[in-house]
Amino acid sequence: MRAAVLWGPGKNFEVQEIQIASPAAGEVSVDLHSCGVCASDLSLTTAFGQPTPVVLGHEGAGIVAEVGVGVDSVKVGDHVVLVWVPPCGTCVPCRRGDDYLCANRRSSADARAGKAARPSPLSVDGTSIHQGMATSTFAQRTVVPGNAVVKIDADVPFPVAAMMGCAVPTGVGAALRSARVQPGDNVAVIGCGAVGLNAVMGAVVAGAARVIAIDPMESRRALALTVGASESAAPEDLDDLHDLDVVIDAVGAPATVASAWKAVRRGGTVTVVGAGRPNQVVEINAYELFHDDKKITGSFHGGISMHRDLPMLVGLWRNGRLPIEKLIDSTADLTKINEAIEAQQSGEALRVVLTPQP
Ligand SMILES: [Zn+2]
Ligand SMILES: [Zn+2]
Numbered sequence: 001m002r003a004a005v006l007w008g009p010g011k012n013f014e015v016q017e018i019q020i021a022s023p024a025a026g027e028v029s030v031d032l033h034s035c036g037v038c039a040s041d042l043s044l045t046t047a048f049g050q051p052t053p054v055v056l057g058h059e060g061a062g063i064v065a066e067v068g069v070g071v072d073s074v075k076v077g078d079h080v081v082l083v084w085v086p087p088c089g090t091c092v093p094c095r096r097g098d099d100y101l102c103a104n105r106r107s108s109a110d111a112r113a114g115k116a117a118r119p120s121p122l123s124v125d126g127t128s129i130h131q132g133m134a135t136s137t138f139a140q141r142t143v144v145p146g147n148a149v150v151k152i153d154a155d156v157p158f159p160v161a162a163m164m165g166c167a168v169p170t171g172v173g174a175a176l177r178s179a180r181v182q183p184g185d186n187v188a189v190i191g192c193g194a195v196g197l198n199a200v201m202g203a204v205v206a207g208a209a210r211v212i213a214i215d216p217m218e219s220r221r222a223l224a225l226t227v228g229a230s231e232s233a234a235p236e237d238l239d240d241l242h243d244l245d246v247v248i249d250a251v252g253a254p255a256t257v258a259s260a261w262k263a264v265r266r267g268g269t270v271t272v273v274g275a276g277r278p279n280q281v282v283e284i285n286a287y288e289l290f291h292d293d294k295k296i297t298g299s300f301h302g303g304i305s306m307h308r309d310l311p312m313l314v315g316l317w318r319n320g321r322l323p324i325e326k327l328i329d330s331t332a333d334l335t336k337i338n339e340a341i342e343a344q345q346s347g348e349a350l351r352v353v354l355t356p357q358p
Helices: 039-047 108-112 158-163 167-178 194-205 218-226 235-240 254-263 286-291 306-318 334-346
Strands: 002-005 014-017 027-036 059-067 079-082 122-124 127-131 141-145 149-151 186-190 210-214 231-233 244-249 264-272 295-298 328-333 351-355
Touching: 002 334, 014 334, 027 079, 027 158, 059 158, 079 158, 149 306, 158 328, 158 351, 167 194, 167 244, 167 264, 167 306, 186 194, 186 235, 186 254, 194 210, 194 218, 194 244, 210 218, 210 235, 218 231, 231 235, 235 254, 244 254, 254 264, 328 334, 334 351
Parallel strands: 186 210, 186 244, 210 231, 244 264, 264 295, 328 351
Antiparallel strands: 002 014, 027 059, 027 141, 027 351, 059 079, 079 149, 122 127
């Protein structure tokens, strides 16, 4: 089968034939019909130490091709979305319903050390290839544990279903679950990539009054207005924003967290959903922290449990509350992955969804 292999940090992807094992007991194989390149795929090898060679990709949707012994949650032919935090179902976070925080997920430290929860099913001519985020969706097929897929209605188009694997739950969940936006809230979202724009849509779903979309790119600010933002602003205008109820930071750099902190009202909430780097430190004035009674929260996977919440996201999409199609510029064959990334990074496109099947 074909896959986009990254042979070293910062290199271009090489789309080539590789070998994939059949699913072992407890695993399933999925023929991937759509996959999206998320910004974190690109920083995994350069900033987070993911070893190479690797097949990356954690946004993906497709059709179950084979089911290993003992898997009864899905069957061959089911349409599924890949889940990059497969919940074990038995640890303390899983049992209290926070399965996106599963204590038995593969941690980023494990990935850095090249440790996998299970042997990679991918290889080329006898050389083992890492499975990025244990999902490796930049390929025609992947093999994952049975709990790393969740069934989705067959009428949801694959490009939309793929985005429901990361950008949608992460962004929408940041607004609904992590920031707990309330009806009438005044909200700003810093960074209008795919996650930030989904946070804009999530704030609208929650009933926010003002939703201010902030991004340096004019094209991204314009797109934000089409998915429900009430106004947009450039980052330099952030200093003029005060007394907001919620600021969602989809960048996660120390400077954007500091701007968000200044822009929220006393008692307001800053939610950081952008992935900061392991060596970055955010400084917050201790007196303000006490006196201004502001809340600052992280947001991992938007606080969304895929097995519980995917039907909610599909329902919102089905009824026009999440216009996810507006975030998809085009689809392209997997062989166009390097061009798709270039278009996304330059701002020419927001999401080019790749279609690995022939
Ligand atoms: Zn667990
Ligand atoms: Zn992602």
